Amino acid sequence: xxxxxxxxxxxxxxxxxxxxxxxxxxxxxxxxxxxxxxxxxxxxxxxxxxxxxxxxxxxxxxxxxxxxxxxxxxxxxxxxxxxxxxxxxxxxxxxxxxxxxxxxxxxxxxxxxxxxxxxxxxxxxxxxxxxxxxxxx
Amino acid sequence: xxxxxxxxxxxxxxxxxxxxxxxxxxxxxxxxxxxxxxxxxxxxxxxxxxxxxxxxxxxxxxxxxxxxxxxxxxxxxxxxxxxxxxxxxxxxxxxxxxxxxxxxxxxxxxxxxxxxxxxxxxxxxxxxxxxxxxxxxxxxxxxxxxxxxxxxxxxxxxxxxxxxxxxxxxxxxxxxxxxxxxxxxxxxxxxxxxxxxxxxxxxxxxxxxxxxxxxxxxxxxxxxxxxxxxxxxxxxxxxxxxxxxxxxxxxxxxxxxxxxxxxxxxxxxxxxxxxxxxxxxxxxxxxxxxxxxxxxxxxxxxxxxxxxxxxxxxxxxxxxxxxxxxxxxxxxxxxxxxxxxxxxxxxxxxxxxxxxxxxxxxxxxx
Numbered sequence: 001x002x003x004x005x006x007x008x009x010x011x012x013x014x015x016x017x018x019x020x021x022x023x024x025x026x027x028x029x030x031x032x033x034x035x036x037x038x039x040x041x042x043x044x045x046x047x048x049x050x051x052x053x054x055x056x057x058x059x060x061x062x063x064x065x066x067x068x069x070x071x072x073x074x075x076x077x078x079x080x081x082x083x084x085x086x087x088x089x090x091x092x093x094x095x096x097x098x099x100x101x102x103x104x105x106x107x108x109x110x111x112x113x114x115x116x117x118x119x120x121x122x123x124x125x126x127x128x129x130x131x132x133x134x135x136x137x
Numbered sequence: 138x139x140x141x142x143x144x145x146x147x148x149x150x151x152x153x154x155x156x157x158x159x160x161x162x163x164x165x166x167x168x169x170x171x172x173x174x175x176x177x178x179x180x181x182x183x184x185x186x187x188x189x190x191x192x193x194x195x196x197x198x199x200x201x202x203x204x205x206x207x208x209x210x211x212x213x214x215x216x217x218x219x220x221x222x223x224x225x226x227x228x229x230x231x232x233x234x235x236x237x238x239x240x241x242x243x244x245x246x247x248x249x250x251x252x253x254x255x256x257x258x259x260x261x262x263x264x265x266x267x268x269x270x271x272x273x274x275x276x277x278x279x280x281x282x283x284x285x286x287x288x289x290x291x292x293x294x295x296x297x298x299x300x301x302x303x304x305x306x307x308x309x310x311x312x313x314x315x316x317x318x319x320x321x322x323x324x325x326x327x328x329x330x331x332x333x334x335x336x337x338x339x340x341x342x343x344x345x346x347x348x349x350x351x352x353x354x355x356x357x358x359x360x361x362x363x364x365x366x367x368x369x370x371x372x373x374x375x376x377x378x379x380x381x382x383x384x385x386x387x388x389x390x391x392x393x394x395x396x397x398x399x400x401x402x403x404x405x406x407x408x409x410x411x412x413x414x415x416x417x418x419x420x421x422x423x424x425x426x427x428x429x430x431x432x433x434x435x436x437x438x439x440x441x442x443x444x445x446x447x448x449x450x451x452x453x454x455x456x457x458x459x460x461x462x463x464x465x466x467x468x469x470x471x472x473x474x475x476x477x478x479x480x481x482x483x484x485x486x487x488x489x490x491x492x493x494x495x496x497x498x499x500x501x502x503x
Contacts, residue, residue, distance in 0.1 A: 047477035052208045079207035080472050
């Protein structure tokens, strides 16, 4: 595991997303109402760049005539075939047993913490007082 | 809500032939310069009059971005499928497409009711395909759009285009006004045989005025999409049982985007009844399954995905590995990327056949 600084927190406000290349891998980082998610930018079903998909919820029903949209903002829908994935776990809603987008741990860290360790945020050396979005893998 | 598009890295190493790519008009008036003045005026004055039953809008709900890949909208504007550069960047280059066959669906004349306008739109669409796409991108090939409900005009258009090797097949809608085995369509098959071109059947939005399910309008897109299969079954059985392949022994038909998992069941059912009722169809000299296996090819997209992936192998064994052609359906929402879509085991030779060699041979691509 190593930590990778993605961007200052101000660049990823709630509702925003960013696709970045970390260590040769394309990773999409999402801020959904303050919750941070990081997913590999490839749909395990058909290979689409999944992180350009729509953030959505689950449509649930107890039977014909009933329709509810639940867990709003927790799912990412692939731009091609519409497979939906739980952003917190990467688990597919269509095929939860076998299909999963690789997900990564992501959190906010204070710049002052980052410069203390071996993982120096070289891109932002003068603004260490800010918070940064950091992906672990 | 969409993030900027991020390019996928090329990981397809082997070359493929893609038998289903949809080019779109950049603007609603893009065909106008290709229409003769008389029909341009007609088009501008009256518009098109397609064989649809409802007064406005599409007759079925759509999927994703109006039926398109949500990432396929060109940054420079215009609808999905209208930007050749994006087609290259998003599909032809990363997937290593050696040849891509165009299926021009929009306002082509296949479904137009006015015979003169249908012929003019077909002709314009065919010239537009060459001018805007094939001339600009040597990997692409056109399909001849014909006014299929007016076979005399369709034959004239086939004869105008045949001989130009940039056209590799004749396109027909899989939702015609009558089942395609009907004798009024036979001049088209005669012309196809004479030109040495396969017929490609592709679903279009409308249904010759008929409800798409055969028993009314579907409520959900899932139903609408599924009846692509029912249309293809009806047409395959019609072509076979009405004697088209008996009359035109060199005719080749490609069923595009209708699946193929159902093929054995249809053949078994037809054969079973044929043994009992052959007196009714004495014009058939062989069992229906023999015509099906000899005259019909199948494209892969959207590839069936059984829970046990290898179940599909038995079906392909029955159909024949030489009958299956890779197709992507770019830029539609159910696009199949060859690196990911095929989840069943195949030998290197089988892979080469499906992805390239079968199409090279059938369409005589070079």
